[in-house]
Each structure stands twice: as C-alpha cells, then as structure tokens.
Amino acid sequence: MALxxxxxxxxxxxxxxxxxxxxxxxLAAQKKGNRVVVVVSAMSGExxxxxxxxxxxxxxxxxxxxxxxxxxxEQVSIGLVALAIQGLRGKARSFLGxxxxxxxxxxxSKARIKSIDAQNIFRALDRKEIAVIAGFQGIDEEGxxxxxxxxxxxxxxxxxxxxxKADACEIYTDVDGVYTCDPSxxxxxxxxxxxxxxxxxxxxxxxxxxxxxxxxEFAMKYKVPLxxxxxxxxxxxxxxxxxxxxxxxxxxxxIAYDKNEAKIAIRGVPDVxxxxxxxxxxxxxxxxxxxxxxQNVSVDGRTDLTFTVGKSDxxxxxxxxxxLLKQIKAQGMETDDDxxxxxxVGAGMRNHSGVAAKMFQVLAKEGINIQAxxxxxxxxxxxIEAKYTELAARALxxxxxxxxxxxxxxxx
Numbered sequence: 001m002a003l004x005x006x007x008x009x010x011x012x013x014x015x016x017x018x019x020x021x022x023x024x025x026x027l028a029a030q031k032k033g034n035r036v037v038v039v040v041s042a043m044s045g046e047x048x049x050x051x052x053x054x055x056x057x058x059x060x061x062x063x064x065x066x067x068x069x070x071x072x073x074e075q076v077s078i079g080l081v082a083l084a085i086q087g088l089r090g091k092a093r094s095f096l097g098x099x100x101x102x103x104x105x106x107x108x109s110k111a112r113i114k115s116i117d118a119q120n121i122f123r124a125l126d127r128k129e130i131a132v133i134a135g136f137q138g139i140d141e142e143g144x145x146x147x148x149x150x151x152x153x154x155x156x157x158x159x160x161x162x163x164x165k166a167d168a169c170e171i172y173t174d175v176d177g178v179y180t181c182d183p184s185x186x187x188x189x190x191x192x193x194x195x196x197x198x199x200x201x202x203x204x205x206x207x208x209x210x211x212x213x214x215x216x217e218f219a220m221k222y223k224v225p226l227x228x229x230x231x232x233x234x235x236x237x238x239x240x241x242x243x244x245x246x247x248x249x250x251x252x253x254x255i256a257y258d259k260n261e262a263k264i265a266i267r268g269v270p271d272v273x274x275x276x277x278x279x280x281x282x283x284x285x286x287x288x289x290x291x292x293x294x295q296n297v298s299v300d301g302r303t304d305l306t307f308t309v310g311k312s313d314x315x316x317x318x319x320x321x322x323x324l325l326k327q328i329k330a331q332g333m334e335t336d337d338d339x340x341x342x343x344x345v346g347a348g349m350r351n352h353s354g355v356a357a358k359m360f361q362v363l364a365k366e367g368i369n370i371q372a373x374x375x376x377x378x379x380x381x382x383x384i385e386a387k388y389t390e391l392a393a394r395a396l397x398x399x400x401x402x403x404x405x406x407x408x409x410x411x412x
Contacts, residue, residue, distance in 0.1 A: 007157035012231035014044035023084035039157040042073025063108035074134035097137035104138035110149035116163040151212030162222035176230035177238035188403040196243035206343035207258025252346035252400040262314040268331025271298035343381040
C-alpha cells in the first residue's frame with residue numbers, strides 16, 4: 001500500500017465542478033489501494049481578492065494581520081473538497097495548518113516551515129479517511145497564523161510528503177508537466193519526461209512558475225519523488241528526481257524568465273571593506289531576498305554596487321538603501337523596475353564549454369543589451385530590458401536546440 005500526497009492548485013479547485021473532479025481523482029487513487037493525503041490551495045483568484053481587500057484598507061498592511069486575512073482562502077477550499085469527497089460516499093477530514101501543526105518561523109507572508117506533526121494525519125489515514133490539508137499556511141510558536149508566500153501550497157505538499165515519508169508527491173496544476181519554456185511565450189516548447197532536482201531548482205529560482213522553489217528544495221533534501229501533472233487529463237506528467245547520467249548529455253534543458261524583478265544601483269560607493277556587509281545586512285534584517293549582485297571595478301577609490309530584488313520587496317528595499325546612503329557615503333542611487341531576468345539551465349553545462357558565450361552572442365544578435373550577469377554550475381542568467389523578454393526566450397530556445405524533438409548535445 002503506497003502513501004501518496006496530492007496537491008491541487010487554485011485552478012484545479014476554481015469552481016464547484018472542478019472541486020468535484022478533484023474529489024473523484026482522490027477517491028480513484030484511494031481505490032487503487034493507496035493511502036491518500038491531499039493539499040489544497042485557495043480557489044483561483046481568491047488570494048488576490050483577499051489581498052485587494054487588504055490594500056483597500058491600507059497601503060502598508062501589518063503582515064501578521066494580512067496573513068490572518070489571506071489564510072482564509074484555503075480554509076474554504078479544504079472544507080469544500082472534504083464535502084465533495086463525502087458527497088461521493090468517500091471518507092474525508094479537513095485540517096488547517098494549525099490542526100496539523102505545521103510549525104513555521106514568524107516571518108509573516110513568507111514564513112519557513114520548521115517542523116510538521118503528522119500524528120493527526122496518520123490517525124485520519126488509519127480511519128480510511130482522505131486527509132485534506134490547507135496549503136500555504138502554518139502556525140508559529142506563539143500560535144499566530146502564518147503564510148508561506150506565493151506558491152506556498154507546493155511547499156506544504158512536499159514538506160508533508162517528507163514528514164510522512166510518502167512514496168510520491170503529485171503536484172496537480174493546469175499544465176501537464178514541466179516544459180522547456182513557457183509554452184504561451186515559446187509555442188515550440190516541449191514537455192520533459194523527467195528533470196533533475198537541481199535543474200528544476202534553478203528553473204524555479206529563474207522564474208519558471210511550475211513549482212515553487214522551496215518545494216523543490218524540500219524534495220531534493222528528503223529525496224521525495226515529485227510529479228508535475230495536469231488535473232484535467234491523465235497525462236503521466238514530468239518526474240522531478242535525482243540526476244542520472246543521461247541528463248548530462250543535454251547542454252540546456254530549459255529557458256526561464258522572470259519579469260517580477262527590480263534593480264537598485266548604488267552609485268559612487270567608497271571601495272572599502274564593510275560597505276557591502278552594511279547594505280545587505282540591512283536588507284536581510286527586513287527579510288528582503290537579493291538575487292543578482294554586481295560590483296564594478298573601483299575607479300578613484302569608488303565603485304557602483306548593483307543588485308536585484310523581487311518587485312514585491314522593491315519599495316521596502318529602496319527605503320532601506322535610502323536610509324543608508326549617507327552612512328555609507330555613497331553618491332546616489334538609481335532604480336529600475338522595468339527589467340527582466342532570462343536564464344538558461346542544464347546539467348550538461350558542467351561538461352561543455354562556450355555555453356555562456358553562445359548565450360551572449362544570441363542576445364547580441366537580437367540587439368538585446370545585457371545589464372547584469374549571474375552564473376552557477378548549471379545556469380546562466382542575464383538581466384535585460386523587460387520589453388525584450390519574449391524575444392530573448394524564443395531566440396535562446398531555438399539556438400540551444402530546444403525547438404527540436406531532441407535537445408542539442410553540443411554547445412556550438
């Protein structure tokens with residue numbers, strides 16, 4: 001008897017008929033002899049509706065109170081899914097994050113999971129019930145409701161699967177797997193049968209919206225087999241798993257882009273020890289995640305320090321830097337929230353030279369200027385003007401052979 005954790009996103013529970021479809025899928029999995037745990041997001045558009053209500057009350061909401069509001073979306077979903085399963089003569093029990101005791105830290109709106117008490121889940125499974133758990137939410141040591149940030153239901157599902165030592169975690173969404181790029185931007189994008197945890201992690205961090213980055217981190221750390229499937233078809237989907245030798249034969253596995261970034265450049269910073277530590281230490285105190293960092297070569301004892309943050313943190317990060325300008329004796333600050341990051345990802349980059357050079361040549365040929373560059377073992381990212389995002393994605397997809405049935409196995 002296998003233990004399976006299924007996660008259904010907002011579009012999968014977007015209306016009553018879709019909720020009933022989820023109930024049928026859960027029962028079908030149970031009838032195959034599996035013990036089934038279901039993690040559910042808020043209904044499509046509900047979180048945005050709740051956030052809009054918050055914004056109509058105040059422009060700078062207290063994040064604790066905001067979490068109290070937005071966490072209610074999942075409470076509605078789990079109750080409806082449990083009722084739908086019962087309506088089909090199945091047995092189900094719904095659980096809020098606090099009832100499972102998904103313990104998190106107290107970083108409201110983007111809390112991190114510390115532990116999960118699985119006892120209530122196992123009790124439900126022993127009663128032959130399908131356990132329906134609210135995604136996206138948890139509770140801190142003081143009993144405050146917390147939320148895990150956008151896409152947090154994926155993280156809930158994988159963390160629950162790890163805590164239960166589940167045989168598989170299936171992420172059901174409105175796409176039938178992981179593609180070489182967003183098919184709405186690159187019509188020739190192909191679905192991948194499998195992809196390594198590391199590649200998926202890099203794609204997620206680069207802007208691919210199929211899986212939330214922390215969910216992939218959990219899956220990789222605890223070796224949870226992770227499937228990405230469509231809730232509207234029986235397609236086998238894409239398996240996210242440990243890397244094997246065949247994966248290194250493909251230089252680039254996917255192209256990702258992210259328009260949800262903003263750039264802050266601190267001009268004329270004294271080139272002395274400790275300046276960067278002050279800037280990024282102050283940002284860290286406000287729980288602001290920094291992505292790309294570029295520091296220019298020092299000229300006359302001064303340098304420019306440029307970095308990117310998510311747009312949701314842009315105003316907060318700008319305010320932090322403004323307060324620091326005099327303290328660090330910088331000459332000024334420039335900001336730009338009309339940028340995008342485009343990335344190429346592939347395990348094969350470890351064994352092939354010239355990959356970054358080829359990326360730069362492709363962008364140059366299209367007349368696209370590169371504002372910043374970041375690299376890892378299996379990823380190269382470039383910051384460009386937002387208006388060139390789709391052009392860059394399509395050009396790179398073609399250049400690295402991803403349009404074809406078989407991905408290119410050489411860099412040149």
